[in-house]
Amino acid sequence: MRVRIFVSLKEGVLDPHGKAVERSLHMLGYGEVQDVRMGKYLELSLDASSREAVETRVREMCEKLLANPVIEDYRFEISNE
Amino acid sequence: MRWGVVVFPGSCDDQDVYDCLTQVLRQKVEFLWHKDRLKEKLDCIVLPGGFSYGDYLRAGAVARFSPIMEGIVEFAREGGLVLGICNGFQILCESGLLPGVLTRNTQLQFVCRPVYLRLEETDTPFTCAGKKNQLLRLPVKHGEGCYYADPVTLERLQKNRQILFRYVDSKGKTSAAANPNGSVDHIAGVCNEGRNVMGLMPHPEDASEKILGSEDGLKIFSSIVEACEKTEKRAWLG
Secondary structure (H helix, E strand, O other): OEEEEEEEEOOOOOOHHHHHHHHHHHHOOOOOOOOOOOOEEEEEEOOOOOHHHHHHHHHHHHHHHHOOOOOEEEEEEEEOO | OEEEEEEOOOEOOHHHHHHHHHHHOOOEEEEEEOOOOOOOOOOEEEEOOEOHHHHOOOOOOOHHHOHHHHHHHHHHHOOOEEEEEOHHHHHHHHOOOOOOEEEOOOOOOOEEEEEEEEEOOOOOOOOOOOOOOOEEEEEEEEOOOEEEOOHHHHHHHHHOOOEEEEEEOOOOOOOOOOOOOOOHHHEEEEEOOOOOEEEEOOOHHHHOEHHHOEOOOHHHHHHHHHHHHHOOOOOOOO
């Protein structure tokens, strides 16, 4: 199965990268843009017996390594590719 | 006393810490390779600066799972002294030995310059040779040194007096201009609740001889030596 993982900064955590991108967009004339937040996107494949098993494994990976729970949230999508 | 300095792939200040401890302070020091397990009985372990495992994903995130770290976490839980400098501080936060996290400097630039630190607490093995409110001049060199902790954690740090160093100006006052990376509450270094694990972003080893422009960093290493001489047990809290 193929898993797409999105890691994003928690609300309230400063995002200097996002701010820099927002300023650039404003400079390019996209003045309507607000609240740019930058995150990470990961894709991975794994074999597992069921969707539930994949969920358990991926949640574990996110908690252990892929996201830092102090500042980051994560969510993921599973497809049968 | 016996020191260990951990070497990760991408560590670059391990040799500087080694030189400072052996040449200036005449200490017994050994390098600890990241793939080895911790076997020796040591008094203090230093996690040096650098870019362990390329700092991929997040600074310190991968290093935390190296074989040597398993033993170091146990060593720290038993009261052993652990000092994390720069990347070492990031690894200690990632491994949960210290609260909070270090993120990208708010100005998005790598910063490399001397800063002033105010010593906030002296009842730890890392600061016992200093005086409260004493200023130290040490260099910083990092891109991800912005300390962050959520408001609840921050309050706990203040209540337990775990904030050991703050960035200040030459007069000892905190200000946005004196804060090189946007750290919350101007935090440059913290310890754990047990006061036997400390991390800081500035580099004491790079301010350990006159020729380097400052000897203020020795205050931290000599505190550790003093603390270990005073207590026969390795555990600070016995």
